[in-house]
Amino acid sequence: MIEIKNLSKYFNDQKVLDDISLHVNAGEIFAIVGHSGAGKSTLLRCINGLERFSDGDLMVLDKEVKTLNAHGLNELRSQIGMIFQNFSLLNQKNVYENIALPMRVWSYSTEAIQKRVDELLSLVGLEAKKFVYPKELSGGQKQRVAIARALTLNPKILLSDEATSALDPNTTQSILELLQEINIKLGVTIIIVTHEMDVVKKVASRALLLEDGKVIGLGRIEDLFLRPDETMMRFLGEDEELPTEGVNIRLFFPHTISYQPIVTQMARELDVNFTIVWGKLEKLNDHVVGSLVINMDEKTSGRITDYLHEKTEVIWEVL
Amino acid sequence: MEQTITSFFEKSFVMKSVLIDAVIETLTMSLVSTFLATFIGFMLAIVLIITDKNGISPNRYTYKFLDVTINMLRSFPFIILIIVLFPVTKFLVGKHTGTFAMIVPLTIGTAPFIARMIEGAFKEVDKSVVEAAQSFGTNKFQIIFRVLLPEAFPSIISAITLSLIIIVGFSAMAGTVGGGGLGAVAMNYGYYRFDALYIFWTVFILIVLVQIFQSLGDILYKIVKH
Numbered sequence: 001m002i003e004i005k006n007l008s009k010y011f012n013d014q015k016v017l018d019d020i021s022l023h024v025n026a027g028e029i030f031a032i033v034g035h036s037g038a039g040k041s042t043l044l045r046c047i048n049g050l051e052r053f054s055d056g057d058l059m060v061l062d063k064e065v066k067t068l069n070a071h072g073l074n075e076l077r078s079q080i081g082m083i084f085q086n087f088s089l090l091n092q093k094n095v096y097e098n099i100a101l102p103m104r105v106w107s108y109s110t111e112a113i114q115k116r117v118d119e120l121l122s123l124v125g126l127e128a129k130k131f132v133y134p135k136e137l138s139g140g141q142k143q144r145v146a147i148a149r150a151l152t153l154n155p156k157i158l159l160s161d162e163a164t165s166a167l168d169p170n171t172t173q174s175i176l177e178l179l180q181e182i183n184i185k186l187g188v189t190i191i192i193v194t195h196e197m198d199v200v201k202k203v204a205s206r207a208l209l210l211e212d213g214k215v216i217g218l219g220r221i222e223d224l225f226l227r228p229d230e231t232m233m234r235f236l237g238e239d240e241e242l243p244t245e246g247v248n249i250r251l252f253f254p255h256t257i258s259y260q261p262i263v264t265q266m267a268r269e270l271d272v273n274f275t276i277v278w279g280k281l282e283k284l285n286d287h288v289v290g291s292l293v294i295n296m297d298e299k300t301s302g303r304i305t306d307y308l309h310e311k312t313e314v315i316w317e318v319l
Numbered sequence: 320m321e322q323t324i325t326s327f328f329e330k331s332f333v334m335k336s337v338l339i340d341a342v343i344e345t346l347t348m349s350l351v352s353t354f355l356a357t358f359i360g361f362m363l364a365i366v367l368i369i370t371d372k373n374g375i376s377p378n379r380y381t382y383k384f385l386d387v388t389i390n391m392l393r394s395f396p397f398i399i400l401i402i403v404l405f406p407v408t409k410f411l412v413g414k415h416t417g418t419f420a421m422i423v424p425l426t427i428g429t430a431p432f433i434a435r436m437i438e439g440a441f442k443e444v445d446k447s448v449v450e451a452a453q454s455f456g457t458n459k460f461q462i463i464f465r466v467l468l469p470e471a472f473p474s475i476i477s478a479i480t481l482s483l484i485i486i487v488g489f490s491a492m493a494g495t496v497g498g499g500g501l502g503a504v505a506m507n508y509g510y511y512r513f514d515a516l517y518i519f520w521t522v523f524i525l526i527v528l529v530q531i532f533q534s535l536g537d538i539l540y541k542i543v544k545h
Contacts, residue, residue: 086445
C-alpha cells in the first residue's frame with residue numbers, strides 16, 4: 001500500500017529525515033512515533049505530497065509520489081484522507097458544509113453529497129450537529145467532523161497527524177475507538193503520527209520509531225514495547241535495574257498465554273527458587289501482555305531454560 | 320435666545336438644497352469609489368497572496384513589483400495624489416474637477432490600502448485549514464475561492480467598512496481641489512465665505528454618515544461571522 005525506500009529530506013543543510021525505509025500493509029494501523037522535532041509529521045506529509053523529499057522513493061497506491069504533476073497529486077490526495085491536531089475545520093462553514101467540501105471540490109452532485117454527508121454524520125455520531133458551526137462544538141466533536149470530512153471521498157488511506165494530542169484522555173479514547181471502527185468496518189489503512197505511547201499501544205499493530213530523523217525501531221508493537229532493545233528503552237525513558245549476580249532470564253508472555261499460571265507452576269514442578277527482579281504488564285491492542293525478569297543461581301538456570309523450552313510457549317532470553 | 324434658534328433654523332433651511340445635493344455627491348463619490356477600489360484591491364490582494372513567498376505559486380518579481388507599487392501609492396498624501404493624477408483623471412473622465420472626476424483619484428488612492436487589508440485578512444486564515452484542503456486534492460484556484468475567501472470574508476467586510484469611511488473623509492478632502500460634495504460646500508461656503516453654519520452642517524452630516532456606515536458594517540459583520 002505504501003512503500004518507502006531510503007527516503008531522505010534536507011531542510012537547508014539539516015537532514016530532517018535520514019534514510020527511511022518502511023512498508024505499510026493494506027488494512028493495518030501503523031504508527032509513526034517520536035518526540036517533537038523527530039520528523040514524524042514531515043514523514044507523514046511526504047506520503048500525500050504536502051512535503052517534498054530530497055532522495056529516495058515513495059510509492060503510494062502504486063504511484064511514485066515524486067513524479068506526479070499537480071493534477072496527479074490531487075488525484076492521489078483524493079484517495080488519502082488526513083486529520084490534524086487542531087482539527088483544521090473551516091470556521092465560517094457549518095458541519096454539513098465542512099464535510100461536503102471535498103465532494104464540492106471534486107464536483108459531485110448535490111444529491112450525492114447530501115447522501116454521503118448523512119452517512120458520515122451517523123458514522124461519527126453527530127447527526128444532531130448537522131447545521132452547527134465549529135465554534136459551538138467541543139474538541140472531540142470537531143475531530144469527529146474532521147474525520148468525517150477526511151472520509152468523504154472514500155479514501156483507502158487515512159493519515160492522522162497528532163489527532164488526539166489536543167484532546168483529554170476520555171475524548172482521546174473515543175476518537176481512537178472511532179478510528180479502530182473505521183479501520184475494521186471500512187477497511188481503511190490508517191497511519192497515525194503521535195508522541196503519545198498510550199495511543200500507539202492501544203490501536204497500532206506496527207510502529208516506526210523516529211529520533212532526529214532516523215529510524216530507531218520498526219516492528220510489531222509487542223516486540224517494540226515488551227522486548228525493547230537499548231535504544232528503544234532510552235527512547236521510552238525506561239531503565240531496568242537488574243542484579244549483577246546469578247543469571248537473569250527475561251520471560252515474555254504473548255497475549256495467548258498471558259493468563260496461564262506458568263511461573264508458579266514451574267517453581268512447583270522443578271522445586272526451585274528464583275527471584276522476580278523486574279516485571280511489566282502492558283495492554284497492547286486491547287490484549288494484556290507481560291514481561292518478567294527472574295534471577296537465579298547458575299546451577300538452576302539450566303533446568304529452568306530446559307523447562308521453558310520444553311513445556312511452555314513463553315518466549316525467553318538469557319540476559 | 321428664541322430669536323437665535325429661529326434664525327438658526329431659518330438659515331439652515333436656506334442651506335437645505337445645497338446640502339442635499341452635496342450629500343448626494345459625497346455618497347456617489349464614496350460608494351462608487353469604494354466599489355471600484357474594493358474590486359481592484361481584491362484582485363491585487365489575490366495576486367499578492369498567490370505570489371507571496373509562502374503562497375500557492377510564489378513569484379518573487381511579481382510580488383515585489385506590486386509590493387513596491389502599493390507602498391508607493393500609499394505614501395502619497397492624498398491631496399497631492401489628486402493633483403498628480405490630474406492628467407490621468409482628465410484622460411479617463413474628460414475633466415479633472417467635479418464629482419465624477421474625483422472617483423479616479425479616490426479609487427486609485429484607496430485600492431492599494433484595500434489590497435493590503437484583504438491580503439492581511441487572507442493571511443490571517445489558519446495555514447492548517449489550507450493544508451487540510453490541499454490534503455483532499457483542492458487545487459490552487461479552489462483554495463482561494465472555497466477556503467480563503469469564505470474564511471476571510473468577515474474580515475474583508477470589516478476592511479471594506481473601514482475603507483468606505485476613509486473614502487468619505489478623502490472625498491471631503493477632494494472637495495478642496497475641485498471635487499464636489501460636502502467638502503466643497505464646507506470649503507466654498509464655510510471657509511471662503513466664512514459661514515460657520517455651513518461648516519457646522521457639513522461636519523454634522525459627515526459624522527452621521529460615518530456613524531451609519533460603521534453601524535451597517537458592524538451589523539453585516541455580525542451576520543456573516545460564525
